[in-house]
């Protein structure tokens with residue numbers, strides 16, 4: 026089962042190598058959707074507590090980006106590179122991290138997913 030929490034934040038960026046609208050400094054209202062995969066705990070009925078996931082993601086990645094100039098800490102902050110930056114911070118902090126979807130606008134987004142597990146390669150028999 027998959028469980029997701031959505032975050033929104035405004036941030037500024039510019040893409041100095043881009044010949045388009047993102048060349049000049051400007052802002053976007055980004056949306057980051059964080060998805061974890063796992064089986065619900067038989068006792069709690071939860072894969073993960075929504076509030077715990079929300080707090081971890083906020084502290085590990087979103088708080089740094091909210092209201093920031095992304096160029097200050099991400100080289101060439103394209104949607105792809107922002108998503109990769111967030112993945113690098115969240116992968117060690119979020120057990121079962123399965124997918125990140127970063128929306129730059131309602132119609133433009135990128136997805137980063139964990140490599141598919143190879144059946145039989147690991148885990149319990």
Ligand SMILES: [Zn+2]
Nearest residue numbers: 038046047053
């Ligand atoms: Zn832009």
